[in-house]
Every structure is written in structure tokens, then in C-alpha cells.
Amino acid sequence: MVTFFEASLDLVSVHHVGNQTQGEMYALSDHPLALKDEVISSLLMQYFLKPFEKANEVYHLMHSSNNLELNEIYHFATDMFNNKENFQKSAQDIARHLYNVSTHPNIKGGELYVVYFNKVQIEGDLLDAIGIFKSENKETYLKVYPDDGGFAVDYEQEAININKLDKGVLIFNIEKENGYKVAVVDKTTGGQDAAVYWKDEFLQLKIRNDSFNQTSNVLGIYKNFVTEKLDDEFDMSKADKIDLLNRSMKYFKEKETFDIDEFADEVISNPQAIESFKNFKNQYEDEFDTKIGDTFEISDNAVKKQARVYKRVLKLDKNFHIYIHGDKDLIEKGFDDGKAMNYYKVYFKEEA
Structure with missing residues (x-):
């Protein structure tokens, strides 16, 4: 359904979004992420896009009033597609919107990534796409390295497993009048009540009736x-x-x-x-x-x-x-x- 052989990262913005009912706040970055080398870009591409290779369902953004402009994500995505100079401001607005809907006590805080992609393929079309991803679950990793004629072991806590994307959405720049083509990944945690916030409250989706x-x-x-x-x-x-x-x-x-x-x-x-x-x-x-x-x-x-x-x-x-x-x-x-x-x-x- 979604492939990324020709895709590239254009812009990446990273923020932290907490759970407001737990007294947590959000932290916004002032500028896009500086990618220091191709290895980081490649790892991020795998982390963000590989889970979508198995995503068969296609959704549209919607609003209960039938006025798409009232859907916040639709508004911010359109703003970025129309003018990439607005990317960072719109990414900040997306983080604020996620914070506003993160009201269930079981919703975990985490990093929010907003990404502008070029040439991501869906159903045969190469398109620009806006990606929104959230990492909620962290892991501990061991590191083994040579040291003084032998080996030493160290560890890193609160690290992200690039093979386990918690939540993500790709909004493709096509079918704007229907709410764009949208693909979603949602590894639900915190019970069903906490899970609905990503698709239903944050994104407001309806599945395409194909x-x-x-x-x-x-x-x-x-x-x-x-x-x-x-x-x-x-x-x-x-x-x-x-x-x-x-x-x-x-x-x-x-x-x-x-x-x-x-x-x-x-x-x-x-x-x-x-x-x-x-x-x-x-x-x-x-x-x-x-x-x-x-x-x-x-x-x-x-x-x-x-x-x-x-x-x-x-x-x-x-x-x-x-x-x-x-x-x-x-x-x-x-x-x-x-x-x-x-x-x-x-x-x-x-x-x-």
C-alpha cells in the first residue's frame, strides 16, 4: 500500500507532549531538526515509514459538521502543503492540538515528530506527505565496545526502538477535497478509552469505503x-x-x-x-x-x-x-x- 523506495526527508520538527491531566506540560522546538548525517536520516526513514508497508486501510480526515476546515489537522496540513515556510509554526500548532486532546489519564507523554516527506508512494502515486509520529514507550539498550584490550559494557536508558513505532499518520497531498488520503499506525496502549484519542480526537478520521x-x-x-x-x-x-x-x-x-x-x-x-x-x-x-x-x-x-x-x-x-x-x-x-x-x-x- 505504502512504499518509500524513492522517498526523502525534507523537514523534521521534534517536540515533547505530556498529559495535561497528570500535570505534565509540552515543550516546543523553535526550529526544524538538523540532521547531521545520512545514517540518521536513514534510521528515521525506517522508524517512521516501514510500519506503513503493512497498512492496507486508507482513511480521510473529517469533521462531524462536514466542514473540513474545522478539522485542525486538515487545516495545519493544508497550510504546510501550500507553503513550506509555515512548516515549523504548523508543527508547533499540531503539538499544541495533541496536548489539548491528551486528557485521558492513561495517555503516555512522549516525543512528537512532524515530518515533511517527498516522493512517498501510495496506490501507485508518488506524493508529498506530512507525517506525524509519537513515541511513547522507551527501552533500555546495552552497548558493548572494545576497551583496553578487552570489552566493556554500558547501557542507555529511555531510548527508542526504531522497529517499534507507537503511533503515526501519513497525510498525502492528494484528494484534498475529501480530506486527503491518510494512512495510520496505532499501537494502542493504556486501554481502549485511552486509545481512541489518536484516531478519533486528534486526527478525526473516517475510513474510505473501498x-x-x-x-x-x-x-x-x-x-x-x-x-x-x-x-x-x-x-x-x-x-x-x-x-x-x-x-x-x-x-x-x-x-x-x-x-x-x-x-x-x-x-x-x-x-x-x-x-x-x-x-x-x-x-x-x-x-x-x-x-x-x-x-x-x-x-x-x-x-x-x-x-x-x-x-x-x-x-x-x-x-x-x-x-x-x-x-x-x-x-x-x-x-x-x-x-x-x-x-x-x-x-x-x-x-x-
Whole structure:
């Protein structure tokens, strides 16, 4: 999704932003960072941009009033794109804005980096981009070096691991009228309440409703429907539920286009359950104000991502886990009166 083979750092501004509810302050730099050599630039590029290579979702900046100018990050990014001479002032304003929304007690203070990049690629376009990154978690590193015919060991505390970006956003100079193209990294810490401040309060994002998002949404909705809703209307075993999840994943892996009627007939089959699923999908659309088409192109990347969270494991007490990958008719459930316990009977041709 995002590549940076041709990218370069243009300007970097560093600030410190604390948590105001903890009595912490913010500290602003007066001028951009002076990069002393190419090694520092290369390390910063890896730290800032490498996490975005796996970022498939594309967002837009938004505001609840539908007036984009009221979104602070949109305003500051536009100011920098229009006139790079305003970069440092706008970077300071971004730090102040982050401080103003850092009100949850579990939000960690840390360094804030605002960066102007040249030639970062997203979806085939080489573009200027504004990067905003925050480092919250620090680590201790050992250093081993030659000393007097042997070696000595030292350490450095409160150091940053360049392979672990905590929070970041790239705002690309394209589709300005829609709130720009935006990619996000958010390694949440401090619980869910503390986590929402980055995407929801600081950036104010809405996800772009493309094939990746629609594929992810349908798979997520169907998974919740099977695991949470079906029990209200049908008497189903866990093996039957896993079979329904396997069939849905098979559909998405084999098809190029999703069609809700075809999906319902091939995967769900039961007319009453089909109607229940479509109602469940409509409720999701209303609740989250997100329209999901009845037909759309299936995103392979979204299928791969969702496949990692689809449960295919039948857990039996603490003794056994049964992985169900195929025909559920090869597993039977029963009850043993003598032992007063449930059991599963599994049919197979040979041991692997």
C-alpha cells in the first residue's frame, strides 16, 4: 500500500507532549531538526515509514459538521502543503492540538515528530506527505565496545526502538477535497478509552469505503452474526458454527466478487438464517453510518487479514483442541451416560 523506495526527508520538527491531566506540560522546538548525517536520516526513514508497508486501510480526515476546515489537522496540513515556510509554526500548532486532546489519564507523554516527506508512494502515486509520529514507550539498550584490550559494557536508558513505532499518520497531498488520503499506525496502549484519542480526537478520521474496507466489514459482520446472533434464533453446536465460518472463508478465497444473494445461498442456505443475516448487516450499516454494497470486488489482502482472526478451533475443557478445516459431517457429538460427559467422534482415513 505504502512504499518509500524513492522517498526523502525534507523537514523534521521534534517536540515533547505530556498529559495535561497528570500535570505534565509540552515543550516546543523553535526550529526544524538538523540532521547531521545520512545514517540518521536513514534510521528515521525506517522508524517512521516501514510500519506503513503493512497498512492496507486508507482513511480521510473529517469533521462531524462536514466542514473540513474545522478539522485542525486538515487545516495545519493544508497550510504546510501550500507553503513550506509555515512548516515549523504548523508543527508547533499540531503539538499544541495533541496536548489539548491528551486528557485521558492513561495517555503516555512522549516525543512528537512532524515530518515533511517527498516522493512517498501510495496506490501507485508518488506524493508529498506530512507525517506525524509519537513515541511513547522507551527501552533500555546495552552497548558493548572494545576497551583496553578487552570489552566493556554500558547501557542507555529511555531510548527508542526504531522497529517499534507507537503511533503515526501519513497525510498525502492528494484528494484534498475529501480530506486527503491518510494512512495510520496505532499501537494502542493504556486501554481502549485511552486509545481512541489518536484516531478519533486528534486526527478525526473516517475510513474510505473501498473494496478492502467492504470485504473486511462483511467478514467481520458475518463472524459476529455466527458467533453472537445465531444462538438467539437457532440451536447450533460450536462445530456447526465453525463450519459456517469455514464456508464463508472458502467463498471469499475462491470468488473475485462478492454478491450477497449468492453468498447467502452458498454459505448460509437456511432461508430464515439468510433473512436474519441481512437484517444484522442492515443494523450494522445504520449503527455505524456505513453503507456496504450488495456486490463489490473482493480484496485478497482483507481476506488474509480476517482469516487470522477466524476461529476454527473447538476447545474441549482444558484437555483437547480440535481444529476443523473441512467437512463437519466427519465429526459427531454425543453424550456418554456412564461418564456423564459429552464426547465427539471424529472420522478419518489415516494419521498424518
